[in-house]
Amino acid sequence: MLFGQNRDELRRFYVEAWRKYRDKTPIQPLEALIAEVVALHPEYHALLEDAEQAITREFSAESGQDNPFMHMGMHIGIREQLSTNRPIGIVIAYERLLKKLGDRHEVEHRMIECLGQALWEAQRSGTPPDDSAYLDCLNRL
Numbered sequence: 782m783l784f785g786q787n788r789d790e791l792r793r794f795y796v797e798a799w800r801k802y803r804d805k806t807p808i809q810p811l812e813a814l815i816a817e818v819v820a821l822h823p824e825y826h827a828l829l830e831d832a833e834q835a836i837t838r839e840f841s842a843e844s845g846q847d848n849p850f851m852h853m854g855m856h857i858g859i860r861e862q863l864s865t866n867r868p869i870g871i872v873i874a875y876e877r878l879l880k881k882l883g884d885r886h887e888v889e890h891r892m893i894e895c896l897g898q899a900l901w902e903a904q905r906s907g908t909p910p911d912d913s914a915y916l917d918c919l920n921r922l
Contacts, residue, residue, distance in 0.1 A: 792836045792850060795819065799829045818856045821886050825849040855893040868912035874919040895919050 795815055801808045802816035819829060828835050828849060840848035866872045878888045895918035903910040 789836050793832070795850060795853070796829050796832045796835050799826075803830075814857060814860065815853070818853045818860075821856075822849070822853065825853070852893070855896055856889050859889050859892050859896060868916055870916050871919065874916060874922075878919075878922055891922050892919060895922070 794812075798808065798812035798815040799819045801812055802820070808816065819825060828838070840846045840851075862868070862871050863875055875888060875892065878891060879885060882888050882891070895915055898918060899910040899915040902914070
C-alpha cells in the first residue's frame with residue numbers, strides 16, 4: 782500500500798478518501814478503492830465523517846469492538862490479491878465463490894476469514910503467511 786506504517790496517517794487517508802468521494806472532488810485510484818470499500822459499509826460512515834474520532838478512537842478486541850480500519854483494510858488486501866492473482870489461484874477460488882454466493886461483498890467477507898487466519902498463523906509462528914494453507918482455506922469455503 783502507498784501509505785506509511787503510522788496508524789494516524791492511515792486513518793487520515795481513509796477519512797480524506799471518503800470525504801473526497803462524498804464531495805465528488807477529484808480522487809486518486811487508491812482513494813477510489815478505499816471509498817468503494819467504505820461505501821459498502823454504511824455502519825462506518827459516521828465514524829469516518831468525524832475525523833477526530835476516526836483518528837483517535839481505540840478499538841480493542843478485549844471489549845468486543847471490531848476495528849473498522851482493519852476490516853476495510855482486509856477488503857482492500859483481498860482486492861489487491863485478486864488484481865495480481867497472488868497467491869496464484871486466488872482468482873479461481875474467488876470466481877468459484879462468486880458463482881456460488883452471487884455477491885462480491887459476501888465473498889470478500891468469507892475470504893477475509895481465511896486471510897485473517899493466515900495472518901494470525903504467520904504472526905504466531907514468526908513466518909510469512911502460508912499461501913498453500915490460505916488457498917486450502919479458500920477452497921473449503
